[in-house]
Amino acid sequence: MSKLTNAVGGERRWWGVMPILPAPVMGGIAKQMEQAGFEGCFSLQIYGPPFVPMAAVAAMTESLKVSTGIAVAGTRSPTETAFAAMELDTISQGRFVLGLGTSLHSALEGIYGEPHRKLLTHLREVVKIVRYVNANAHKGMEPIKGEYYDLQWTEMMLTAPPVREEIPIWIAALKDKLTSMALEIADGLMVHALWTVDYTAQKKPFIEAELARFGRKREDVEVNAWPWIAINDDKQQAIDDSRATVAGYIGYKEYEPFFDALGFGDLARSCQLSAEEHGDPSSVIDNVSDEVVEAFVKCGPVEEVLEKIEPFWDVVDSLCPMTPYRNLPMEKLTAYNEGLFKMVAEAKRRQG
Numbered sequence: 001m002s003k004l005t006n007a008v009g010g011e012r013r014w015w016g017v018m019p020i021l022p023a024p025v026m027g028g029i030a031k032q033m034e035q036a037g038f039e040g041c042f043s044l045q046i047y048g049p050p051f052v053p054m055a056a057v058a059a060m061t062e063s064l065k066v067s068t069g070i071a072v073a074g075t076r077s078p079t080e081t082a083f084a085a086m087e088l089d090t091i092s093q094g095r096f097v098l099g100l101g102t103s104l105h106s107a108l109e110g111i112y113g114e115p116h117r118k119l120l121t122h123l124r125e126v127v128k129i130v131r132y133v134n135a136n137a138h139k140g141m142e143p144i145k146g147e148y149y150d151l152q153w154t155e156m157m158l159t160a161p162p163v164r165e166e167i168p169i170w171i172a173a174l175k176d177k178l179t180s181m182a183l184e185i186a187d188g189l190m191v192h193a194l195w196t197v198d199y200t201a202q203k204k205p206f207i208e209a210e211l212a213r214f215g216r217k218r219e220d221v222e223v224n225a226w227p228w229i230a231i232n233d234d235k236q237q238a239i240d241d242s243r244a245t246v247a248g249y250i251g252y253k254e255y256e257p258f259f260d261a262l263g264f265g266d267l268a269r270s271c272q273l274s275a276e277e278h279g280d281p282s283s284v285i286d287n288v289s290d291e292v293v294e295a296f297v298k299c300g301p302v303e304e305v306l307e308k309i310e311p312f313w314d315v316v317d318s319l320c321p322m323t324p325y326r327n328l329p330m331e332k333l334t335a336y337n338e339g340l341f342k343m344v345a346e347a348k349r350r351q352g
Contacts, residue, residue: 004351006317008219012351013039013318014344015224017069019337020053027060034064036341037348039318042069042099047111049076051084058092066092069190069226069320070101070172074108074117078126078149082133089163099190100126101172104254120181122148127169127185135165170224175258176206183210188222193322194249196295197311199262200225204315222317228297229305229321231339238299239290241336244326246296247271247281247288267292281326297324302343306350 006012016033018026018041033041041057041064043050054066066088071081081098089096102119109116125146132144137159144151170188173179174195182189189207191200211218228245232238250259250271259268271284293299298308312319321343323336 004313006313007223007315008317010317012313012347014347015039015065015067015069015318015320016041016340016344017320017322018043018053018057019333023056023060026053026056030057030061030064032341034061036345038064038344040065040067040095040097042067042320044069045072045075045103049084051088054096055088055091058088058095063095065095065097067097067170068099070099072103072108072112073100073123073126074103074114074119075112078129079133079151081126082130082137083159085130085167086134086137086159086162089167094163097168097170097188098130099170099172099188100130101190102178104252106252106254117148120178123171123178124181124185125149127171130169131166134162134167138162168222170222174255179203179206180210183207183216183221184214186221188224190224190226190320191316193226193228194255194258194296195225196262197227197298197309200315201311207315223315224318224320225312225316226320226322227309227312228324229309229340229343230297230299230324230336231302231305231343232299232336233301235300235304236290239293239297241328241332242293242297242299242324243288244281244285244328245324246293247285248326249296250288250292251281251284262295264292264295285327302339302346305343306347 004012016038018029030041043053050068050071054068058066085096085098100123102123105116108114125148129144129149138161140158141153141156143153168187170190171182171186172190173182174192179189208218211221230238230242250268253272256265256268259265267287270287298305321340323333323340325333
């Protein structure tokens, strides 16, 4: 049997999402991840900054990489983001990856009260500043003036040398413009959970062409996908448990062009929720058929799901499987997370 590899001929790498729980519980999950062979874990920014939970995980592990998946670029100063990354790299002894993303105007303005910005322009500026601070805060820094920030560093003291002057930065993307920017300036591309297996396969030529346009090799950028997966021997139950998660994402008007491209535009419009309703998609859940759920969430037993996600490996270097989460009680969330561990263990066994 030929060796199972990722898109660049290397070892298939697996990441996981770390829920926010009491430290001993997080530590137990993280140690399980290490033992199962996970490459690393991410902390999401749903509301609060995702650096704190990753610091806790780093303190309780030895080899597991830790990452923000994602830190929303527009909710803090890029200087603070840079120092948070450097501190986490120190705590983890060089195991940190800074995952950044734009989020949506509706979240930035409606939740955090941030001003309206050109999201891609802002993110590009943030990445530039973070890299500059990371490389130079211990040496001395020249002023930086951009479209959104005028940084004079007048109160800056030199810092201790960082563990690494270049901390990897991965950018999360859904649509082509942000995907292209990630391939241009980032060390990694985290593709959105809405990138289905088929859609990801279709984007391979685009990824290769954009890298060539920017003079980069495929090996220069880690491509990391986040498929939704519901492991359950009762496949219909897995589909039913995943429906609310799919309905919630389809309900964002800002994603409408993406769903149009996938052929689900009419469904997206039928599921669109007003801003104040995004927390509960119950009113539109019945609009989402089993077929649509299965387009976005791979449901069923371990063996069936591994077969369904196999085509990802022709495009990506690593996978971060996620469980559906909307409208599910803790016992179901726990069971689906345990299913992910079983799936990764079986995948690692097959890889040898």
